[in-house]
Amino acid sequence: MSRKPVVRMAELEIDPDRLDAYRALLTEEIEASVRLEVGVLSLSAVSIRDAPNRIRILEVYADKGAYEAHLRTPHFLKYKSETAGMVTSLTLIEVDPISMRAKP
Amino acid sequence: MSRKPVVRMAELEIDPDRLDAYRALLTEEIEASVRLEVGVLSLSAVSIRDAPNRIRILEVYADKGAYEAHLRTPHFLKYKSETAGMVTSLTLIEVDPISMRAKP
Numbered sequence: 701m702s703r704k705p706v707v708r709m710a711e712l713e714i715d716p717d718r719l720d721a722y723r724a725l726l727t728e729e730i731e732a733s734v735r736l737e738v739g740v741l742s743l744s745a746v747s748i749r750d751a752p753n754r755i756r757i758l759e760v761y762a763d764k765g766a767y768e769a770h771l772r773t774p775h776f777l778k779y780k781s782e783t784a785g786m787v788t789s790l791t792l793i794e795v796d797p798i799s800m801r802a803k804p
Numbered sequence: 805m806s807r808k809p810v811v812r813m814a815e816l817e818i819d820p821d822r823l824d825a826y827r828a829l830l831t832e833e834i835e836a837s838v839r840l841e842v843g844v845l846s847l848s849a850v851s852i853r854d855a856p857n858r859i860r861i862l863e864v865y866a867d868k869g870a871y872e873a874h875l876r877t878p879h880f881l882k883y884k885s886e887t888a889g890m891v892t893s894l895t896l897i898e899v900d901p902i903s904m905r906a907k908p
Binding site (some may be wrong): 707709717723726730731733734736740742743744745746747748750751752756758760782783792794795796797798799800801802803804 | 811812817827830833834835836838839844845846847848849850851852853854856859860861864897898899901902903904905906907908
């Protein structure tokens with residue numbers, strides 16, 4: 701299995717009436733994933749200022765195995781099932797890192 | 805001046821004939837910014853797999869002052885002038901963080 705990092709961007713649209721509940725579930729899922737999964741390197745979720753129900757998430761996993769393991773975790777499955785009725789559009793974009801740097 | 809983090813997403817399209825040169829200049833600029841500027845918290849640049857001349861950059865600054873100082877640094881000004889003829893489209897999207905977590 702490739703040891704290359706897997707980087708992905710998700711673009712979501714959320715039912716505006718469910719936005720507060722969605723944000724809480726997403727925050728919980730991100731915090732659990734980075735805390736509990738050794739192969740989840742970073743998850744960065746933002747909302748577009750002029751359209752706060754449009755969300756983008758930049759996801760960085762250590763490798764393909766880490767990404768596939770993430771999809772089977774209880775916290776991800778909870779997020780996925782509890783937000784299913786809130787997400788009106790989901791686009792997954794495969795991306796390749798050019799340079800990713802953060803303060804230690 | 806507000807101490808709130810400033811988060812921004814840039815979407816760029818690069819002249820495909822200049823892509824290698826652009827990527828080198830962007831990488832140099834990102835590494836210098838995170839290393840030299842205390843207020844640049846992270847810069848994450850990726851290319852879209854199916855259209856590698858389409859670049860997205862997620863930028864996180866400590867506050868508005870840090871962002872404004874970044875725009876005046878020699879490494880940013882060098883990047884800006886040297887890539888000016890390579891960038892065919894630039895869209896800046898103001899975003900607000902929901903949750904941003906990374907491994908320490």
